[in-house]
Amino acid sequence: MQELVIKKIDRLKGAVTVPGDKSISHRAVMFAAISEGKSAVFNFLESEDCQNTKKAFQQLGIKFSTRGKALIVYGHGLHGLAVSPEPIDCGNSGTTMRLISGILAGQKFTSIITGDKYLRRRPMKRVIAPLRAMSAKIKAVGDESAPLRISGGDLQGIQYILPVASAQVKSCILLAGLYAAGKTRVIEPVPTRDHTERMLAYLGAKINKKGLKTTIQGNTRLKGNKIIVPGDISSAAFLLVAASIIPGSRILIKNVGVNPTRNGIVTILKKMGAKITIKNKRNFGAEPVADLEVRSAALHGITIAGRIIPNIIDEIPVLAVAAALARGKTIIRGAKELRVKETDRIKSMVSQLKKMGVNIKEQEDGLVIYGPAVLKGAVVNSFGDHRTAMSLAVAALAAQGKTEIKDTECINTSFPGFEKLLRKISV
Numbered sequence: 001m002q003e004l005v006i007k008k009i010d011r012l013k014g015a016v017t018v019p020g021d022k023s024i025s026h027r028a029v030m031f032a033a034i035s036e037g038k039s040a041v042f043n044f045l046e047s048e049d050c051q052n053t054k055k056a057f058q059q060l061g062i063k064f065s066t067r068g069k070a071l072i073v074y075g076h077g078l079h080g081l082a083v084s085p086e087p088i089d090c091g092n093s094g095t096t097m098r099l100i101s102g103i104l105a106g107q108k109f110t111s112i113i114t115g116d117k118y119l120r121r122r123p124m125k126r127v128i129a130p131l132r133a134m135s136a137k138i139k140a141v142g143d144e145s146a147p148l149r150i151s152g153g154d155l156q157g158i159q160y161i162l163p164v165a166s167a168q169v170k171s172c173i174l175l176a177g178l179y180a181a182g183k184t185r186v187i188e189p190v191p192t193r194d195h196t197e198r199m200l201a202y203l204g205a206k207i208n209k210k211g212l213k214t215t216i217q218g219n220t221r222l223k224g225n226k227i228i229v230p231g232d233i234s235s236a237a238f239l240l241v242a243a244s245i246i247p248g249s250r251i252l253i254k255n256v257g258v259n260p261t262r263n264g265i266v267t268i269l270k271k272m273g274a275k276i277t278i279k280n281k282r283n284f285g286a287e288p289v290a291d292l293e294v295r296s297a298a299l300h301g302i303t304i305a306g307r308i309i310p311n312i313i314d315e316i317p318v319l320a321v322a323a324a325l326a327r328g329k330t331i332i333r334g335a336k337e338l339r340v341k342e343t344d345r346i347k348s349m350v351s352q353l354k355k356m357g358v359n360i361k362e363q364e365d366g367l368v369i370y371g372p373a374v375l376k377g378a379v380v381n382s383f384g385d386h387r388t389a390m391s392l393a394v395a396a397l398a399a400q401g402k403t404e405i406k407d408t409e410c411i412n413t414s415f416p417g418f419e420k421l422l423r424k425i426s427v
């Protein structure tokens with residue numbers, strides 16, 4: 001089992017880029033595969049999760065190549081996928097499993113999809129129920145967990161009110177909607193990341209968004225195109241927090257995606273007193289990007305709740321670290337979804353940050369953190385969860401002495417090169 005040993009550093013300094021956005025990289029491969037003709041994907045995230053998406057489409061008959069810095073995807077159009085001879089293994093990736101379910105539900109053949117021990121524990125009823133309502137036939141373990149056996153074709157458009165705010169479920173239904181007769185409409189309780197809507201529209205889908213309602217017209221052809229993947233703001237989040245909490249730090253993170261459904265981490269950190277400047281804002285195709293300059297600052301506790309939660313859901317573990325070093329009380333509420341991510345992130349962040357000297361309390365749907373803590377190095381565990389591992393690494397940079405983080409190979413799920421990049425900017 002791999003481990004990461006981190007010692008307290010003086011400060012962070014320099015200019016960096018972070019790897020491509022995970023959510024957008026998955027979508028680029030999937031949507032290019034069902035488009036007509038070639039797509040060139042730049043800055044594709046070559047992490048384990050996204051490689052699993054690539055492998056899945058290879059099994060479904062899609063070819064890939066590289067040309068210079070681009071990943072070339074040879075799209076076969078909506079109806080050009082071939083039956084996979086073997087079950088499709090999504091590894092640790094919830095996004096692969098939930099989005100591919102929507103595409104497989106539109107195919108006139110049967111597919112089996114599975115994943116690692118973590119993914120096989122995660123809730124899939126949330127995609128099974130709407131896909132069945134569209135008339136796909138799905139078998140699942142206990143009727144709710146992977147492996148899933150999906151027999152698709154002849155889907156009917158539906159209107160579906162999402163019971164939980166989830167971009168993965170929304171995307172799954174919209175993708176099935178591409179194959180369905182008539183229109184499919186998804187209504188969200190609060191906004192979630194909209195990369196699917198932006199990229200499908202960019203590739204030619206007839207998709208319309210009005211507030212919380214998104215409608216897609218079935219059987220519209222997609223056309224391959226050039227896709228540039230922005231840097232992942234969820235990966236940048238670790239650096240935003242690290243540079244904010246370590247006195248004397250100043251870093252520039254270039255080419256970061258700042259889609260308004262994802263940039264809540266910047267809003268929240270600024271509310272806590274962070275000094276972040278958004279520079280050089282521009283577009284990479286359908287997505288806005290910018291350079292983020294961060295200087296260390298004295299942070300203070302705040303209450304984080306309500307509509308912003310889905311926007312920052314992946315950043316809450318590292319926000320807990322920011323809160324630990326902020327003056328006063330931080331309350332995070334309405335974030336029960338954290339319990340069904342790769343691991344239960346509420347439980348793990350509470351137990352591991354306690355070991356490092358943080359006064360942190362577990363709530364059913366969030367956390368209460370009293371700061372500022374004097375962090376001390378400890379032996380901590382990621383429990384195989386990439387975001388937990390990297391959040392603890394950020395805490396370790398500011399902790400007295402040495403911290404040993406166990407089980408850190410999972411970092412490759414979303415941020416290959418994380419340790420090297422940290423070392424590059426650590427002084």
Ligand code: S3P
Nearest residue numbers: 023095165166167168169313314
């Ligand atoms: C994702 C959506 C979110 C997020 C995950 C990626 C996506 O999950 O936590 O890391 O790419 O659509 P949910 O849809 O389950 O909230």
